[in-house]
Amino acid sequence: MNETKPTTQQQPKAAAARKQPVYRIRKFRIEAAIWEHQSENGTWYNVTLSRSYKDANDEWKSSDSFSADDLLLVAKVANEAHSWIIQKQQERN
Numbered sequence: 001m002n003e004t005k006p007t008t009q010q011q012p013k014a015a016a017a018r019k020q021p022v023y024r025i026r027k028f029r030i031e032a033a034i035w036e037h038q039s040e041n042g043t044w045y046n047v048t049l050s051r052s053y054k055d056a057n058d059e060w061k062s063s064d065s066f067s068a069d070d071l072l073l074v075a076k077v078a079n080e081a082h083s084w085i086i087q088k089q090q091e092r093n
Contacts, residue, residue, distance in 0.1 A: 021048075025080045029053065030066075030073040032081040043092065045085045049074060 021033035022045075035046045050062045051070055066074055 023081075023084055025077050025084070027073050027077050030070060030077050032077045034081055034084060045088070047078070047081045047085075049078065 019035070022036040023034040025032045025034075029052045031050050031052065033048045033050070035048070037044050037046065048064070049066075050064055051066055052060055052062055055061050
């Protein structure tokens with residue numbers, strides 16, 4: 001099941017102006033955000049992995065800590081992120 005990340009509040013204007021990931025991959029509660037960077041040496045990508053959860057107040061939060069039960073999904077999302085990056089690099093060459 002792929003979902004969009006739920007949000008419970010509006011982002012401040014400064015946060016909305018921040019750079020956004022060029023691509024997101026989500027499987028259940030696990031997400032990979034792919035960030036594109038440019039320099040005189042070319043383009044490169046970084047990936048951040050996160051897990052969504054609801055806190056005691058039933059509000060959505062994000063963590064970069066994973067349980068043993070999360071690890072297979074982390075691996076699958078990381079694999080998809082790797083494939084996406086490789087495809088983009090091949091398109092540029």
